[in-house]
């Protein structure tokens with residue numbers, strides 16, 4: 224069980240950033256947290272992994288209220304991993320493979336097992352060729368993939384990805400989408416945060432929309448993306464596929480692939 228109940232969060236006691244947030248993260252994977260700049264997505268993620276402590280409310284994980292002792296957080300982080308928006312926030316070592324192995328060595332995992340996990344992660348992220356490189360000289364997109372690798376090797380049940388495509392060029396963005404879809408198909412429970420509406424529509428099944436630290440909308444694709452005015456109010460746009468649906472009266476397709484298939488087969492469901 225992974226739930227959030229009536230949670231308020233601030234960085235200090237003066238200003239509350241998240242207000243009365245309730246989330247049920249167990250159903251409808253993958254989950255998308257939508258919100259404009261400054262709406263509180265990163266703050267929510269920091270709280271979901273126990274780096275920030277709610278001033279009110281609670282997080283429930285596996286039937287228990289999350290505790291904040293070192294021991295409890297250590298155990299929790301074996302289950303829930305986070306990839307920060309800025310890769311530099313989670314890079315500690317100079318050489319890629321040392322950095323990715325860092326947490327595993329801290330956990331006392333055998334070198335043979337570490338080598339195996341690194342290989343799997345490097346293959347998945349297509350960064351085998353970077354393993355001996357100095358991280359400092361990598362491109363932003365390459366650093367992002369290294370940051371994901373360092374979380375993947377922990378083999379957590381959950382992965383939180385904060386703005387995974389921010390700062391990537393179109394090729395980097397497509398590659399990142401491919402990586403996220405692979406993670407999902409391999410059974411990871413993924414929570415994404417982004418204001419990239421097309422990406423979120425394509426990947427996620429259930430959505431929470433934040434506006435100025437308040438949860439203003441939640442639901443499935445149908446329930447969230449047809450709420451044009453609420454989305455605009457949250458400074459978000461409808462995904463292009465939804466705009467087409469509304470402008471042409473087409474059915475709301477699950478994703479681009481379904482849309483293309485319908486168009487190619489003569490759109491038998493139109494009108």
Ligand SMILES: Nc1ncnc2c1ncn2[C@@H]1O[C@H](COP(=O)(O)OP(=O)(O)OP(=O)(O)O)[C@@H](O)[C@H]1O
Nearest residue numbers: 234240258259260261262263264265266267308418
């Ligand atoms: N370390 C901090 N100390 C104090 N306030 C902070 C801190 N980090 C973020 N904030 C404030 O919290 C609010 C929410 O910021 P947050 O980074 O969570 O939003 P976001 O939705 O992730 O934005 P973005 O899309 O720009 O990354 C903002 O008003 C921001 O100024």
